[in-house]
Amino acid sequence: MKRVFAFIAFFITMMSAALQPMNSFAENNSDSTNIPAESRLAITYLCGSDSVILTATLSIKKGDNTLALENAPIEFTASNGTICKLLGKAKTDQEGIAVVKVVSAGLPGDKDGMVAYVAKFAGTGKYPGAEASLNAKPAKIRLFFSIEDSLRILKVTATQKNEKGEEVAIPKETVLIYVPRLFSLLKIGEIALDETGTGTLEFPKEIVGDTLGNLVVVAKIEEHDKFGFVQGKNVINWGVHKQYYKAEVPSRELWTPIAPLWMIITLLVMLAGVWAHYMYAVYELVMIKRLSKKDKPLF
Amino acid sequence: MELQQKNPLKEFAPQLEQTSIQGYAWIIFLLAVIGLGVYAFLQQVFHGHEVTGMRDNVVWGVYIVNFIFFMGISYAGALISGTLHLFKTAWRKPVIRMAEFITVISLLIGPCFILLCIGRLDRLPYLVLFGRIQSPITWDVIAISTDIFGCFIFLYLAVLRDLATLRDYELLRLPNWRKKLYKTLALGYTGTPEQQQRLNRATDIMAAMVISIAIIVYSVLAWIFSVTLQPGWHSTIFGPYFVIAAVYSGSAVLILAMWVFRRVYHLEAYITKKHFVAVGVIMLVLAAFFGYFTFSDYLTKWYGSEKNDELLIQLLFKEFYWPFIISNYVGVLLPLLVVGIARFRTITNITLTAIVVVISLWLNRYIIVVPTLESPYLPIQDARPEWLNYSATWVEWSLTAAGVAVFCLLFTLASKFITIIPVSGIEGEEKKEDVLI
Amino acid sequence: MEEELNKNQKNSRRQFLKKGIIAGAGVAIGSGLIAAYVDATATETGEKVKVLTTDGEIMEVDKGLLKLPRVSREESHKGIPGRKFVMVIDLGKCKNARKCVEACQKGHHLPKSQEFMKVYLLQDSEKTSPYWFPKPCFHCDNPLCVSVCPVGATYKRSDGIVLIDNERCIGCKFCMTGCPYSTRVFAWKHYPEFDEDKEPYSPEAGSPGQEGTVSKCDFCPDLIRVGKIPYCASACPMGVIYFGDVDEDTVTNGTETFQFSKLISDRAGYRYLETLGTRPCVYYLPPVDRQFEVERGFGDLDPAIKERYKDTPYSKKNKQ
The missing domain is CATH 3.30.70.20 (Alpha-Beta Plaits)
Incomplete structure (x- = not known):
C-alpha cells in the first residue's frame, strides 16, 4: 500500500514547532505589504482507546517568512466517500495549532474501516484557504500489568474492528512503550506483537514515577500505513518514588535567604562589644558636660 | 586658666585666622578638580557605566582600587594614632592630629568610590532594607559605618582639649559663629581632675577600639576578594596582608602630610627630622612586613603552579610587569634602603620615599584587582579589545583625581578649624616640656 | 486477577491525585503541561483553548496562559513545585x-x-x-x-x-x-x-x-x-x-x-x-565520537565572532 499518511506524532509537532520558533500574528492583524500570502495547513492524528485527536497546524508563508496564524477557525470533518461528518471546529492558538478530540464510535468508515479526515481553513479576505487530509483506520491498544515469578510484566494487545464490528487482533506490529515526562515521552521499551496481536515486556525497574511511585505507561503504534498513530494507556505503581522537594527551603546556608546561626551570633557579639564601648565613651562625654554645669556656680 | 597663660596657641592662631592668596588659589584649584569629577560623575549617571573602562570581565576597576586605597590610609591613621596614644609615645604630639585627620577624612572618601561601582545608586537603601548577613558587602556596610562612628568619637575625644583652649583664648580673631561653635563643641570642658580622668579613660578605650576595628574592617574588605574562587584572590593570607598594606600606605601618607604642613604652616620647630625618622622607621618595619606577605602570597601561587595561578603570574610578569615591579620590589626595598641606612635618612629622602610608597601601594591594589579579573577560569574569548583588557577612561581618572582633591580640601579645611598640632596637654600629669615636641 | 490489579492501580491513581491536590505537590501525573501551576497568578482571559499533553490528553487551558506566563516577583522566588x-x-x-x-x-x-x-x-x-x-x-x-x-x-x-x-x-x-x-x-x-x-x-x-x-x-x-x-x-x-x-x-x-x-x-x-x-x-x-570536525565551527561565522577565537591555541596552531 502506498504511503497514505502524511503525519507525525503530536509531540513531534509540538517540538518541531518549538525548533523553529515562529512568530504568531492574529488573523485580524493588518499588514500593508503586498506580497501574496500562502496558507499552509498540516494535519496530524492520534487514535486513543475510544477517541481520536486531530491536530491542525496553520502557518502563513509570506516571502521568506513563515508565521503561525492565530485565531483562525479550522473545520474538521471525517468521511468515507459517501458520508461526510463534521467533527468539530476549533480556533488556532499562538502557534497556529487547533485541536479537536472526538469519540471514535460512529466515525464514518469505508468497507475496510478507513476514515478520511480533513482539516479545512476557509480562508479570510487576507489569507487564502487551505486544506489537509489523511486516512486512517481506528485501532485499539490495551495494556495489562501482572507479576509473574516476581517479574513485572507488561502485556500489550492491539485490536482493530473487522467488517462485522468485532474486535480482531492486529498481528506482527511493533509497539513502542513510553512513560510521559514533563517535556516529552521517555521510551522504555519496544514490544513485537505475535500473531494474536499480543506481546510482553519485562518492565524496567528504575523508572521514576510520581511521589507515590505511580506511572502512566503509554503504548504506541507509530507511523503505520493503515492505522497511523495509535495509543493505549494505563497506570501502575511500579515506579521509583520521586523525590519531593518542599517549596520552602528552611535550611540556613550561605546561599539561603536566612543566614546560618553562628554567623548571626558572631556578628551580634562583635557589634555588641564594639558599640558597648562606643556607648561608654559617649557616656563619659556626657559626664564631662554635666561636670561643667555642676562647676559653673563656682566661677 | 593655667592653660591660657602658657598658651602656645598664639603661635598657631594665624593658621586658623587667615588664609593666604596661595591658600585660596589652592582651594579654588581643588574645587575645579572636584568640579571635573562631578561632571564625570554626571556623565556616568546619564550615560550608564559604559563611559567607564569596566566591562563584563573586569567588573571592578580603578574605583575599587581607590576604595581599597583610601580605606587603607584611613585604617592606617587609626592604627598609628591609636597605637601611639596607647603606648604614650613621647614624640607623637606633633603628628598624632594629622593621623587622626587622615583617618576620618579618607574614611569619608573611600566608601564614595565603592558607590561609583554600583550600577543602581537609586537602590542604595536596599543594602539596609534587604541586607543579607551572608554577604561580605553587608559586613562591609556594617563594619565601615561602625568604623566611621568610632573614628569620629576618637577624633572628638582627641580634639576636645584643643576646642576648650580655642574657646578660652580671647585673642583669637575669628567670626563669632566660629567662637560659638568652639564653645558648643568644647562641652564645657575646663580640665578639672574628674573631667580629665573621664576624658583619658574614654580616649584610651576608643584608641583600643579603633585599632581593633581597623583590623576587622580592613580584613572584611580583603574578604570581599578572598571569599570568591577567583585565582589570585582566593587566598587565606589576604586579611592580614591587606591590613599590613593599609598601615604601610597610611604611614607614607602621614609622612607626606607632615612634610606639607611643615612647609605650609612653617612648623619646622615642631616637626623635626626626629619625627620623620620615627614615622620612617614605622614605615620601614611595615615595608618589611608587606614584602614578606607579598612574597608568601606569590611564592605559594608560583610554586604550586595551579593552572590558573600560573596564568595569573604570567600575566603579572608580562602585561603588568612595571606595576608589579614597582609595587612589589621598589615599593618594598626603597624604604628599607633609605630609612635603613643612616646616611640616607634626610627629611627630603624620607618624603620622596613616601611618595614612591604611596604610588606603589596604589599600584599594588591595581595588580591585585585587575589581572585576576582578566584571567578567569574560562578564558576570555571576545573580539572587543575593551572586553579583553581593562583600561580606565577619563571618567574614572577624573573621579580619582576628584577623590584626591576632596581629601586635600577636607584636610586643608580641617587644619583651618583646629590646629594641626595639638596645643593643649594630653595628659594632665604630662610634664610641661613634653607639651610640645 | 489481571483486571483486579489494573483496577487497583486506577484507584490508587485517583487517590494520589486527590492527595496531590491537597498537598499542593503538583506532580501532575500524566500531564506534560504544568500550566495548572500558574492558574493563580497569570491573568486569565476566560477564553479556553484546548492543548495536548505529552501523553495525548486534551486539556482546556485558559488562553492567557498560552502566552508565556509572567509570574509575580513573589511567585518567581518559589520555584516550580516538585521539580529539579x-x-x-x-x-x-x-x-x-x-x-x-x-x-x-x-x-x-x-x-x-x-x-x-x-x-x-x-x-x-x-x-x-x-x-x-x-x-x-x-x-x-x-x-x-x-x-x-x-x-x-x-x-x-x-x-x-x-x-x-x-x-x-x-x-x-x-x-x-x-x-x-x-x-x-x-x-x-x-x-x-x-x-x-x-x-x-x-x-x-x-x-x-x-x-x-x-x-x-x-x-x-x-x-x-x-x-x-x-x-x-x-x-x-x-x-x-x-x-x-x-x-x-x-x-x-x-x-x-x-x-x-x-x-x-x-x-x-x-x-x-x-x-x-x-x-x-x-x-x-565528553567530546567523543564527534559528529563534526572542530573546524566546522568556523563555517559561516560572523567575522566579529570568528575574531574571538583567534587567540585560542587551536587557531594559533592553524595559523602556523
Missing part, C-alpha cells in the same frame, strides 16, 4: 552553530553584546583535542553568586533555578566576581533591545532588562511553565542541549528523550570544574 531541573550538553555534537545564542538573545530581548549562552573554543592542554563548549549558567547547588549578594537580588529556588530579580539588584557586580564561570553579564547602559519587550517585568522572563543590573541565563522558567524546554535547547539544530527534571530522571532535546542517569553513566557525563565545589546542575558529555 538539569541540563546535559553533548560536546560531541556541538559545531558552534550559535543557534542557541541567537534564540536565547531573541527570547530574552538581549542586545548582541549580552550573551547568556556563550560558546567557547576550549583545549584542555597542548596535546588534547580542542572542542566547542557551550556554557549556560550552571545553576549551582552551592551558588557562590547567591551567597555574596548583599540584597538577595539573586536567589536559588526549590526547583534548582538560580534567578536574578532585576528590580532588586543594586548592580554591585559582586556576583559577577563570585561566579567562577564568568556567567553573568551587566547592562552597562540601557540597550534599545530592552524596549522590545512590552510585557511587565518578571524575574522568570529575565526581561525587559534594566540598566545597571546583572543578568544571566535563567533556564527559561517561563517556557518551562508551559511545558517547553529552554530556547537554547529547542533551537540547537544538532540537539546538543538536553533539558529535564532530574528527579524524573529524564532529559530531552526536543526530539530525543533519554533517561538522565543512564545517559550520564553510559557517556561518562561530568560537571565542569567539579573541584570548585559549586555543584553545578549542568552536565557535559
